[in-house]
Structure formats: C-alpha cells, structure tokens
Amino acid sequence: MTFPTITVASVGRFLGHVLFYIVALAGFLWTLGAMSVHLSGTVLYATIAGLAIAVIIAVALRFRARRMGWLGLAAIAAIIGIWYQGITPALDRDWAFDVAHGVGAQVDGELVTLSNVRNFTWKNASQADQLWETRTVDLNKLQTVDMLTSVWDSPDIAHILISFGFADDQRVVFSVETRKESHEDFNLKGGFFRQFELVLIAATEEDIIKLRTNHRQEDVRLYPVKLNTEQRRDLFMSYVDLAQNMQSKAVFYNTVTANCTTTVYGLAQVIKPDMNLDWRLLLSGHLPSYVDALGGFDGDIPIEQRVQHASITEKTGSSDGDDFSIAIRRATTSP
Numbered sequence: 345m346t347f348p349t350i351t352v353a354s355v356g357r358f359l360g361h362v363l364f365y366i367v368a369l370a371g372f373l374w375t376l377g378a379m380s381v382h383l384s385g386t387v388l389y390a391t392i393a394g395l396a397i398a399v400i401i402a403v404a405l406r407f408r409a410r411r412m413g414w415l416g417l418a419a420i421a422a423i424i425g426i427w428y429q430g431i432t433p434a435l436d437r438d439w440a441f442d443v444a445h446g447v448g449a450q451v452d453g454e455l456v457t458l459s460n461v462r463n464f465t466w467k468n469a470s471q472a473d474q475l476w477e478t479r480t481v482d483l484n485k486l487q488t489v490d491m492l493t494s495v496w497d498s499p500d501i502a503h504i505l506i507s508f509g510f511a512d513d514q515r516v517v518f519s520v521e522t523r524k525e526s527h528e529d530f531n532l533k534g535g536f537f538r539q540f541e542l543v544l545i546a547a548t549e550e551d552i553i554k555l556r557t558n559h560r561q562e563d564v565r566l567y568p569v570k571l572n573t574e575q576r577r578d579l580f581m582s583y584v585d586l587a588q589n590m591q592s593k594a595v596f597y598n599t600v601t602a603n604c605t606t607t608v609y610g611l612a613q614v615i616k617p618d619m620n621l622d623w624r625l626l627l628s629g630h631l632p633s634y635v636d637a638l639g640g641f642d643g644d645i646p647i648e649q650r651v652q653h654a655s656i657t658e659k660t661g662s663s664d665g666d667d668f669s670i671a672i673r674r675a676t677t678s679p
Contacts, residue, residue, distance in 0.1 A: 364406055364413060371417065372399055375424050381537040382431060395420075433541045433594035440524045445476055447518075447546035449587040454483045456584060458516065462547035469559040485511035486576050488568065491611060492517075493654075494556045495563040495629055502629040504607040507549060507566075508580055515669055517552050518583045519545045520604045522597045535599035542597040544587050550668045557657045557672075565654035566676050567632055570642045571614065579614045604628065615640045 372395065379391055398420050406413025445460035457480045464472035488509035493502035507517045522530055523543035534540060545552065556562040571579065586606070597603060608628055612619050616638045624634035632654070636647045643650075656672045 360410065361406075364410075364417075365403075368399055368402065368417060371421060371424075372396075377533060378424075378428060378537045381534050381539050428538075431538050433538075433596045435541075435594045437541075438526045440526050440528070441474060442472070443521060443523045443543050443545065446523075446543045446590055447587045448591050449584040451584060456481050456483060456580075458546050458587075460546070461516065462545055462551050464547075464551045464555075466551070466555050466559050469555070472555075479514065479516070481508075481510055481514055481516065482512070483577055483580065486573075486580060487511050489571050489576050489579060491567045491569050491632075491635065492553065493565050493567075493629065493631065496560065498629070499563075500627045500629045502631065504604045504611075504628055504631065505552065506579070506583070506607055506611065507553075508576070515549050517547050517549055518607070519547065519552055520586075520606045521545050522603075532599055535597055535603075538596045538598075540597040542590070542595045542602055544583070544590050546583075546587070549672070553672065554660075554668055557660050561657065563655070564657045565632070565651065566656050566672055567635070567641060567650070567654050568676075569611070569615075569635065569640050571640075575614050579610065582610050582614070600626075611635070611640075612638070 375395055376392065379388060379395075383391055398416075402413055402416030402420060405416045442462070442464070445462070447461060448459035450457045450459075457478065459478045461477045461479050463475045463477050465475070466472040486508060488507075490507040490509070492505040492507060494505065495502045503519070505517050505519045507515055509515050521543055522535065523541040524530060528534075528540070530540070553564065557564045595602060605626065605628065608625050608631060612625060612634070615635065619638065622634055624630040632651055633647050635641060636650065641650065654676055656676060660668070660671050
C-alpha cells in the first residue's frame with residue numbers, strides 16, 4: 345500500500361483550508377447574532393438567507409482558487425462592516441425611567457456641581473417615586489471612598505459601585521450602567537451587539553444601594569478603600585471627566601469591553617498606576633481579593649474574613665431613610 349507523501353506544502357494547504365472554514369463559520373455566527381438583535385420578521389429571514397448564499401458562493405470560489413475564496417469572504421465582511429458601523433449610539437431615546445438622565449458635572453475651583461443626581465424612593469424593584477437633584481460638593485471635604493460589589497446571579501460577576509463621602513455628610517454613588525429604552529429588557533446578546541447605550545448614574549445611597557439590598561435582594565458587600573487625599577480626589581475627578589464626556593458623546597454598552605469594568609480599571613489604576621493585568625479585573629466578583637492584594641484595604645485580616653464582614657444585604661433589610669448610610673457601615677463591623 346502506498347501512502348501519500350506529506351510535505352510542508354500539503355500541510356500548509358490543509359491548514360489554510362481549516363483556517364478558511366473556521367473564519368467563514370465564525371463570521372457567519374457572529375453576523376447571525378448581530379442581525380438577530382437589530383433585524384426582525386421578514387427582513388431578518390431574508391437577510392440571513394442572503395448571507396448564507398453569499399458564504400456558499402465564497403466557499404465555491406475557494407474550490408476554484410484559494411485567493412478567490414478569501415476575497416469573497418473579505419467582500420462579505422466589508423458589506424457587513426459598513427452595515428454594523430452604521431448602527432450608532434444616541435443620547436435622545438425614550439429611556440427607561442431609572443436611566444433617563446446621566447449625571448452632568450461642572451467644576452468651579454474646589455466645588456463640583458453635579459446635575460441629575462438620582463434620589464428615588466423605591467416602592468419595589470420596578471417602581472419608585474422619582475426625584476432628580478442638583479448637588480454641589482466640595483473636594484476639600486472629600487473624606488472616604490467605599491467600593492461596593494453587587495451580585496445578582498453568578499458570584500464571579502458583580503456590579504461595581506463607588507461611593508464618595510464628604511465631611512458635610514453628603515454621599516454620592518457613581519455607577520456605570522446599561523442604558524435601556526423604556527420597552528427594553530437587558531439581555532447578554534444585546535449587550536454584545538450594540539443594543540444598549542452606556543450611562544453614568546450618580547445617586548444617593550438610599551436610592552441606588554437600597555434598591556439592591558432591600559428590593560432586588562442582591563448580595564451586596566461594602567469595602568472601605570484606603571486612599572490618601574490625592575488619590576480620593578483623582579478617583580472622583582475621573583468620574584467627573586467621564587460624566588462630561590458622556591454628556592456630549594453617546595457610547596455603546598458592551599458586555600465585555602464597555603461596562604462597569606470602567607469602574608474597576610479606574611479604581612485599580614488610582615491605587616496602583618503600574619498594576620499588572622489580572623483575571624480578577626474582568627471577573628469582578630473577585631475584585632475585592634485583587635484590591636486587597638494591592639494594599640487597598642485597611643487592616644491585616646484574611647480576605648475570606650473581610651469578604652464575610654463586608655456583607656450588608658441581610659443586615660440592613662429594615663433600614664429606612666437617613667439612617668441607611670449609617671446602618672450599612674455598622675453592618676460591616678458587626679459579627
């Protein structure tokens with residue numbers, strides 16, 4: 345029996361075929377996902393049929409000449425790219441009531457005036473008495489920074505909020521969130537394919553934290569962060585800069601690249617500007633252990649104990665009104 349001779353050229357041709365089909369399949373599946381978010385009904389089905397025909401033609405061209413197959417895929421990618429880049433974010437949609445306004449910021453020396461600070465009184469997880477306020481804070485009075493993690497499903501993924509405390513008892517919480525329209529519900533696929541915009545919310549603790557602890561029953565944990573005066577100011581001003589940028593330029597939310605990881609990177613860079621990349625920066629549920637490793641917390645206690653003491657959800661269920669901020673901090677020091 346004679347076996348075919350294996351040469352470098354034959355191996356290269358085989359790997360080229362494999363790469364071609366992987367690229368074609370991956371591109372088809374990615375485009376299918378994007379189309380299913382932005383198209384519907386007859387238009388969706390007709391477009392998918394057209395896409396399938398175009399890919400089949402590219403595969404047929406591959407059998408005639410390898411380069412023609414690649415050129416066919418490139419032409420398909422160019423057409424899809426033009427369509428996808430035409431999907432642009434906006435600032436003026438019919439937004440859901442809780443993200444109707446992103447925070448605005450104006451700086452006058454040491455005073456920062458924040459507009460559209462959310463101060464809702466929530467009746468349940470989906471209804472609230474709405475109040476948007478304007479507040480002025482003095483950077484000279486900025487005393488504390490707290491990081492909060494809020495887990496609603498997988499413990500590996502947490503929403504990150506940063507609360508700033510001032511000497512005059514004001515507290516402002518910043519949260520980078522998905523900006524849904526009034527008819528939309530969040531979904532992971534839409535988060536990958538430009539369905540939602542991004543918004544920076546500033547809110548009171550009685551609003552944005554209590555919503556998560558008392559009404560959504562999420563696993564919320566509060567960690568006081570050890571920062572000096574300059575670091576606290578730098579972190580606060582990073583949110584001011586973000587607010588100003590997002591007031592004039594709409595940005596898409598992305599499940600991986602543009603979400604509350606903005607908060608994660610901002611916090612980590614203030615603590616340690618020369619930080620190394622770490623998997624915990626993406627799997628934000630594990631962020632406290634990373635901040636602890638950077639020396640971002642006071643005290644020398646095991647991280648497991650720190651995480652346990654940070655829990656506030658079950659200990660603040662009955663907290664009301666002006667006592668809420670005091671109660672959630674008392675909870676983190678109680679056994």
